[in-house]
Amino acid sequence: MYDAGKVIVGLVIFLALLTFPTWYNVATGKATYVPELEKAVKGDQCVADTEYMRAEHMDLLNEWRDKVVRDGERIHTAPDGTKYNMSLTMTCLDCHSNKANFCDKCHDYLSVDPYCYDCHIIPEVTK
Amino acid sequence: MAVDRRKFLRLTGLAALGVAAKPIGILAQEDIPAEISGKLPQENPLTAKRWAMVVDLEKCRDHENIKDCAAACHRVHNVPEFDNPKDEIKWMWEEDFRHAFHEQEIEHLPEKFEYTKVPLLCNHCDNPPCVRVCPTGSTWKRESDGIVMMDWHRCIGCRYCIAACPYGSRSFNWRDPRPFIKETTPEFPTRMRGVVEKCTFCEERLAQGQIPACVEAAKNDAIAFGDLEDPNSKVRELLRERYSIRRKPGLGTHPEVYYLL
Amino acid sequence: MIEKALSGDKRYWSWVGFLAFAIGVGTLAWFRQYELGLTITGLSRDVTWGFYIAQFTFMVGVAASAVMLVLPYYLHDNKSFGKITILGEFVAVGSCIVCMLFIFVDMGMPFRTPNVFIYASPNSVMFWDTVVLFGYLVLNVIIGWTVLGAERKQLPPPKWVKPLIILSIPWAISIHTVTAFLYSGLAARPFWMTAVLAPRFLASAFSAGPALIIILCLILRKVASFDVSKEALQKLAVIMTYAMCINVFLVLMEVFTAVYSSMPEHMAHFEYLFLGLDGKNALAPFMWVSSILAVVTLILLLNPKTRRNESILAFACVALFVSLWIDKGMAMIVTGYIPNVMGVVHEYMPTLPELLITVGVYSIGALIVTILYKVALTVKKNVA
Numbered sequence: 001m002y003d004a005g006k007v008i009v010g011l012v013i014f015l016a017l018l019t020f021p022t023w024y025n026v027a028t029g030k031a032t033y034v035p036e037l038e039k040a041v042k043g044d045q046c047v048a049d050t051e052y053m054r055a056e057h058m059d060l061l062n063e064w065r066d067k068v069v070r071d072g073e074r075i076h077t078a079p080d081g082t083k084y085n086m087s088l089t090m091t092c093l094d095c096h097s098n099k100a101n102f103c104d105k106c107h108d109y110l111s112v113d114p115y116c117y118d119c120h121i122i123p124e125v126t127k
Numbered sequence: 128m129a130v131d132r133r134k135f136l137r138l139t140g141l142a143a144l145g146v147a148a149k150p151i152g153i154l155a156q157e158d159i160p161a162e163i164s165g166k167l168p169q170e171n172p173l174t175a176k177r178w179a180m181v182v183d184l185e186k187c188r189d190h191e192n193i194k195d196c197a198a199a200c201h202r203v204h205n206v207p208e209f210d211n212p213k214d215e216i217k218w219m220w221e222e223d224f225r226h227a228f229h230e231q232e233i234e235h236l237p238e239k240f241e242y243t244k245v246p247l248l249c250n251h252c253d254n255p256p257c258v259r260v261c262p263t264g265s266t267w268k269r270e271s272d273g274i275v276m277m278d279w280h281r282c283i284g285c286r287y288c289i290a291a292c293p294y295g296s297r298s299f300n301w302r303d304p305r306p307f308i309k310e311t312t313p314e315f316p317t318r319m320r321g322v323v324e325k326c327t328f329c330e331e332r333l334a335q336g337q338i339p340a341c342v343e344a345a346k347n348d349a350i351a352f353g354d355l356e357d358p359n360s361k362v363r364e365l366l367r368e369r370y371s372i373r374r375k376p377g378l379g380t381h382p383e384v385y386y387l388l
Numbered sequence: 389m390i391e392k393a394l395s396g397d398k399r400y401w402s403w404v405g406f407l408a409f410a411i412g413v414g415t416l417a418w419f420r421q422y423e424l425g426l427t428i429t430g431l432s433r434d435v436t437w438g439f440y441i442a443q444f445t446f447m448v449g450v451a452a453s454a455v456m457l458v459l460p461y462y463l464h465d466n467k468s469f470g471k472i473t474i475l476g477e478f479v480a481v482g483s484c485i486v487c488m489l490f491i492f493v494d495m496g497m498p499f500r501t502p503n504v505f506i507y508a509s510p511n512s513v514m515f516w517d518t519v520v521l522f523g524y525l526v527l528n529v530i531i532g533w534t535v536l537g538a539e540r541k542q543l544p545p546p547k548w549v550k551p552l553i554i555l556s557i558p559w560a561i562s563i564h565t566v567t568a569f570l571y572s573g574l575a576a577r578p579f580w581m582t583a584v585l586a587p588r589f590l591a592s593a594f595s596a597g598p599a600l601i602i603i604l605c606l607i608l609r610k611v612a613s614f615d616v617s618k619e620a621l622q623k624l625a626v627i628m629t630y631a632m633c634i635n636v637f638l639v640l641m642e643v644f645t646a647v648y649s650s651m652p653e654h655m656a657h658f659e660y661l662f663l664g665l666d667g668k669n670a671l672a673p674f675m676w677v678s679s680i681l682a683v684v685t686l687i688l689l690l691n692p693k694t695r696r697n698e699s700i701l702a703f704a705c706v707a708l709f710v711s712l713w714i715d716k717g718m719a720m721i722v723t724g725y726i727p728n729v730m731g732v733v734h735e736y737m738p739t740l741p742e743l744l745i746t747v748g749v750y751s752i753g754a755l756i757v758t759i760l761y762k763v764a765l766t767v768k769k770n771v772a
Binding site for chain 2: 424425426427431432433434436437491494495496497498500501503504506507509511512513514515518570571573574575576577652653724725728729730731732
Binding site for chain 1: 205269280311314318319330334
C-alpha cells in the first residue's frame with residue numbers, strides 16, 4: 001500500500017470526529033450531569049430491580065415484545081411473584097404515566113429516540 | 128447496528144449516569160399494590176388446535192351486516208380510512224360474488240348471489256405462501272392454532288408477501304396511517320408507513336378470552352368461528368350440514384375461511 | 389490505483405458533474421419518499437411492485453451478462469476478449485450496486501434491511517437473492533481489481549484469482565436464476581409462474597448485457613481512444629444475436645402456451661400487455677414498439693453484412709437494448725399484477741419522483757462504472 005500514510009491519517013481524523021461527542025462531554029463536564037427524573041406515579045418497585053431496569057429496560061422490552069407477539073405469552077411473573085401484563089403502553093406507561101418527565105427526559109438527555117410511539121399509542125393520561 | 132450504538136452509549140454517557148443516578152433514584156411513592164398496573168389479561172384465553180371461520184353467505188345479503196363487521200374490525204385495530212383508493216388498507220372488506228370467486232368464471236349466477244356481498248379477509252391458510260416468501264420471519268403460521276401471525280416490529284416492507292398472496296388480503300402502509308384513523312383504540316397499536324398488515328383472526332382478543340371483533344359484530348350468526356379439529360365445534364357442525372366453498376382451493380393453500388352457499 | 393480517476397479532461401469532469409447533479413436530485417426525491425412514504429410513487433394496493441423492482445430485475449441481468457466476456461476468455465482462451473473482460477467485470481460491479489440500491493429504495497422500512505440477515509430465512513427466495521447478489525459483487529470487485537493491479541505491474545494475475553474467476557461463471561448464472569425464482573414460484577401470479585422464466589431472463593440478459601458493452605466500447609473508442617478490436621466486437625455481437633434469438637423464441641413459447649391453452653388467468657395478462665383489457669391499455673403501445681424493435685434488430689444482426697457494419701451494429705445494439713428494457717424494465721413486473729388476484733384491472737404508471745429516484749440510482753451506477761473505467765483505461769494506456 002503505497003499511500004498507507006494518507007489512509008492512516010484519514011482514519012485518525014475519522015475516529016477523532018466519530019468520538020468527538022464523548023471528548024466534548026468529558027471536556028465540558030456534561031456527562032456527569034444527570035437529569036432529574038420524576039418518580040413513578042404508581043407502585044413502589046419496578047418490574048425488575050432499578051439498577052437492572054436502568055441499564056437493560058430496552059432489552060426487557062424487546063423480550064416482552066417477542067414473548068407477546070411471537071410466543072403468545074402475555075404474563076410476566078416478577079421474581080417476587082407479582083404478575084404483569086407484558087405491555088409497553090398498558091404496563092410501563094401505567095406506572096410511569098409521567099412519560100415526559102421520566103422516559104423522555106432521560107432519552108432526550110442521551111439523545112435516544114425510541115420509535116415505538118410511531119405505532120404504540122401513548123395513553124391519554126400520559127400525554 | 129443498534130447494539131453497537133447501545134454499547135457505545137453505555138460506555139460513554141450511561142456509565143457516568145449509572146454512577147450518578149443513585150442519589151436521585153426514584154423513591155417509593157404511595158403504597159399501591161403493583162398488580163393493579165396494566166390490567167392483567169384473562170387467565171382463560173380462547174384456544175383451539177386449528178381456528179377456522181365459516182361465513183354464511185345467505186346472511187350476507189344484508190349489506191349493512193357485513194359493513195358492520197368490517198367496521199368493527201377496523202375500529203378495534205385502528206385501520207385507517209383513506210380517500211384515495213390507491214393507499215387503501217383493508218383487513219376485512221366486502222366484494223361482489225364474481226370478484227371474490229373470480230376463479231369460478233361464473234356465467235349464470237342465481238339472482239340472490241348477484242346481490243350478495245362476500246366478506247373477505249385473510250384466509251389463514253394452512254399452507255400460506257406469504258409465510259414461505261417472507262425474508263425476515265415477520266409473518267408466520269402459529270403452530271399452536273394455525274393463525275397466520277404478523278410481527279410489525281420486524282417487517283421491512285418488501286411486499287413480497289403481497290405478491291405471493293392469491294387473495295389480496297394484505298395491505299401496505301403507503302403513507303402514515305395516523306391522520307386517517309377516525310377514532311383510535313388505544314389498546315391496539317397503529318402501524319406506521321412502510322409496513323405490511325392484515326387480519327390476525329383477532330389473536331390479541333382471543334388471548335383475552337374474546338371472540339374476533341367481526342364475529343361479535345355479525346348479526347344472525349352470519350360468521351361462525353371455532354376449532355376445526357374439534358368435531359363438536361360450531362364450525363364443524365355447519366360444514367357438516369351445508370355445502371361450503373373456499374377461495375382458489377386449487378392453489379394448494381388450504382384456506383381456513385369457508386363460505387356456505 | 390483509484391487516484392487515476394482524479395485526473396481527467398474537461399469532458400470527463402463535465403460528465404462526472406452531470407452525474408453528480410442527477411444523483412443529488414434523486415437523493416432529494418428519495419428523502420421526500422422516505423418522509424412521506426411510497427405513496428408518492430404510482431404503486432397502489434393492487435400493483436405493489438413497479439418501476440424500482442423492474443429496474444432491479446433488469447440490472448441483475450446486466451450484472452450477470454459479464455459472464456459472456458469472462459467465459460470466452462477464460463474457458464475458451466479467446467484472446468480477443470482479453471482487453472475487454474475487465475469492462476464486463478466493472479459493469480457487473482456497477483450493476484450489482486444499482487440492484488441493491490433499487491431494492492433499498494423500494495423497501496417500506498429501508499433501515500430495517502439488515503433484518504434479512506439477522507432473521508435469515510432460507511425458505512425465502514429473497515434471502516437467497518440477497519446472498520448471491522452480495523457474493524457476486526464481492527467476487528467481481530476482487531477479480532477486477534486484482535487482475536487490473538497485476539496488469540499495472542505488468543505481471544500475470546496471481547494464481548488464486550483463477551478459481552474465483554471460474555467460480556464467477558456459474559455464480560453469474562445463479563444470480564439471474566434466483567431472481568427469476570422470486571417470481572416464478574408464486575402461484576398467485578400466473579403471468580410469472582412459468583418454468584421458462586429463468587431461461588428467458590438469462591437469454592434476455594445475455595443479449596442486453598453484451599449490447600451495452602458494445603455500445604460502451606464504441607463510446608470509449610471515441611472519447612478515450614480505447615482501441616477495442618473489431619474482432620472482439622463482432623464476437624460479442626454474435627453472442628448477443630444468438631441470445632436474442634433464444635429470448636424471442638422463449639417469448640413466443642410463452643405466448644403460444646397461454647393463447648393456445650386459452651386458460652383465462654394466463655391469457656388475461658398477455659391480452660392486457662398487447663391489446664389492453666377492460667379498455668385499459670397503457671402498456672400496449674410500448675409492447676408493440678418493443679416487439680417491432682426486436683424484429684428489426686434480429687434482421688440487422690442475423691445478416692452478417694449489416695452486423696459487420698459498425699454504425700448499423702451500434703444502432704442495432706441500442707434498439708435491442710431498448711426493446712429488452714421495455715419488456716423487462718417496464719412490462720414484466722407490473723403485468724404480474726394486472727389484472728389483480730380478483731380479475732380486476734388497475735393500471736400503474738410511475739410518477740415523477742419515482743422517475744427522479746430511478747435516474748438518481750442509475751446515475752450512481754454510471755458514476756461507479758465511469759470511475760472504474762477511467763482507472764482501467766489509464767492503467768492499460770500506461771502499460772501499453
